[in-house]
Amino acid sequence: MPRGSKDKYTEKQKRKAEHIEDSYEAKGVSKDEAEARAWATVNKQSGGGEKRGGSGRETSAGSKQAARQSSARRAVATRQSSPRPGQQLEGMTKTELMALARKRDIAGRSGMRKDELLSALRKAA
Known part of the structure; x- marks a missing residue:
């Protein structure tokens, strides 16, 4: 089971994790393992929950x-x-x-x- 609150994630990240989880479950992976792998994949691809700054977006x-x-x-x-x-x-x-x-x-x-x-x-x- 993944640890921590998922409140900081965007809706897009949550949908992506859900889609990945469904894909793993279809392959026969247990629900808990599928959820953990899904969130690990989302974290690896996007770096975790909502980010502040970066890429000069908030640089004056x-x-x-x-x-x-x-x-x-x-x-x-x-x-x-x-x-x-x-x-x-x-x-x-x-x-x-x-x-x-x-x-x-x-x-x-x-x-x-x-x-x-x-x-x-x-x-x-």
């Missing part, structure tokens, strides 16, 4: 706009952290140099000081 236009702006800011920051052609290595921070050394797979980079990173990157170029 303001929060969508804020998310877009945040995404754009992160994209700009990512582009800025990558060295541009002609960008001076000396003008980069140690963190930026470390990221570049990681991209170029320079061995021993984790223990290097900034000046050591600079010289290793110059040799690798």
Whole structure:
């Protein structure tokens, strides 16, 4: 026997469960087992009872706009952290140099000081 109240399910979900249950009973499955399998199938297909939110249905236009702006800011920051052609290595921070050394797979980079990173990157170029 399935546990819990079925009040949170939509009418469509209840009809679907009833149809599936009838189908199992026609195949010779006991009533209790058929009902349990039917609700398990409905839960697997639709995720359970009535849902709130999801798929952006209740996301306000303001929060969508804020998310877009945040995404754009992160994209700009990512582009800025990558060295541009002609960008001076000396003008980069140690963190930026470390990221570049990681991209170029320079061995021993984790223990290097900034000046050591600079010289290793110059040799690798």
